[in-house]
Amino acid sequence: DSGVTQTPKHLITATGQRVTLRCSPRSGDLSVYWYQQSLDQGLQFLIQYYNGEERAKGNILERFSAQQFPDLHSELNLSSLELGDSALYFCASSVVDSTRETQYFGPGTRLLVL
Amino acid sequence: QQPVQSPQAVILREGEDAVINCSSSKALYSVHWYRQKHGEAPIFLMILLKGGEQKGHDKISASFNEKKQQSSLYLTASQLSYSGTYFCGTEKKLTSPFAFGTGTKLQVIP
Numbered sequence: 001d002s003g004v005t006q007t008p009k010h011l012i013t014a015t016g017q018r019v020t021l022r023c024s025p026r027s028g029d030l031s032v033y034w035y036q037q038s039l040d041q042g043l044q045f046l047i048q049y050y051n052g053e054e055r056a057k058g059n060i061l062e063r064f065s066a067q068q069f070p071d072l073h074s075e076l077n078l079s080s081l082e083l084g085d086s087a088l089y090f091c092a093s094s095v096v097d098s099t100r101e102t103q104y105f106g107p108g109t110r111l112l113v114l
Numbered sequence: 115q116q117p118v119q120s121p122q123a124v125i126l127r128e129g130e131d132a133v134i135n136c137s138s139s140k141a142l143y144s145v146h147w148y149r150q151k152h153g154e155a156p157i158f159l160m161i162l163l164k165g166g167e168q169k170g171h172d173k174i175s176a177s178f179n180e181k182k183q184q185s186s187l188y189l190t191a192s193q194l195s196y197s198g199t200y201f202c203g204t205e206k207k208l209t210s211p212f213a214f215g216t217g218t219k220l221q222v223i224p
Contacts (some may be wrong), residue, residue, distance in 0.1 A: 002155065033212065042116070043156065043201060043214040058211040090155055103146070105155035 003027070004093050004106035012112045018079040021109045025072055025093030031055070032074040033103060034066055035090040043090070049074055081113045115140055117204045119215040126192045126222045134187040134218045136202030143210075145178050145185040146203040149196075156201060159187075192222045 003026035013019055025032050034046040036059075045058035049068035060066075063081075068074040078085060088110050092103040117138040126132055136145060144163050148156040162178035162185060173190045189196055202215040 035214075042217050043203075045212040045214065048212070056211045058213075102158045102161070104158070107155055 002104040002106065004029075004091060004104050006089075006091055006106035006109050008109060009107065010110050010112075012114065013081060014114055015081055015083060017081050017113075018077065019081065019111065021076040021078070021089055021091075021111075023074045023076070023091035023093075023106055025074070025091075026095075026104055029093035029095050029104070030072065031094045032068055032072070033092045033094075034060075034074070034076050035092065036087045037090065037108075038084075038087045041087075046076070078111070083113050086111055086113045116213050117202055117215040119200075119202060119218045121218060122216070123219040124221070126196075126220065128194060128222055128224055129191050130222075132189045132192060132220065134189075134200050134202075134220070136185045136187070136204070136215050138183045138204050140183065140206050142178075142180070142183050142204050143207050144205050145176075147176055147185075147187050148201045148203065148214075149198045150201065151198040159200075189220070192220075194222050194224065196220060197222045 005024045007022045011019055030051045033048045036044045036046055046060040047066050048056040052068050063079050066076045088108045090105050090108045092105045094103050117136050120135045124132055146161045147159040150156040160176055162176055164180055176187045178185045200218045204213050
């Protein structure tokens with residue numbers, strides 16, 4: 001158990017819909033990262049937040065948005081969902097705004113778009 | 115830009131050694147290594163910083179060749195528990211987007 005929690009674990013929805021994925025970092029971790037992993041594919045970095053502010057942006061679609069709240073939990077919003085958005089979405093947290101520190105991954109949210 | 119890993123897949127017998135390489139076309143600030151078992155979250159193995167030393171713990175170690183922008187992960191005397199997909203993660207600078215490699219599937223058989 002990494003200490004990072006993600007909800008829900010599984011999500012099944014239809015094309016065109018909007019969903020929200022939630023991540024609670026480890027206690028004391030200020031940085032949250034979001035990743036997308038499609039079936040049998042590698043990890044794609046989406047976005048990073050540090051203490052409520054966006055720090056780095058990767059291959060995140062305009063239909064996707066994220067934020068980090070004052071209590072440091074983060075949400076990833078996916079809208080106008082397409083079949084290709086089906087994937088495993090991980091969040092990770094680290095204690096400082098530096099990748100010198102370990103990134104601890106949550107168990108992931110498996111999204112299936114039908 | 116996504117770093118390239120080689121080999122794509124490897125099968126080892128218990129006790130054998132393996133090397134996994136991670137190459138980037140861009141100058142790197144750091145390289146991270148992760149292992150992921152099927153259906154599970156990636157687990158951090160180690161990080162190597164530009165100008166840093168070779169790292170390792172137990173029978174897994176790694177090096178970072180800054181001139182070649184390449185990192186290598188060394189697994190010695192492999193165990194069944196080493197099976198999984200190994201990813202390298204790279205960044206060009208401290209606040210740049212993190213890029214994961216293409217992955218190397220490692221299977222250790224008895």
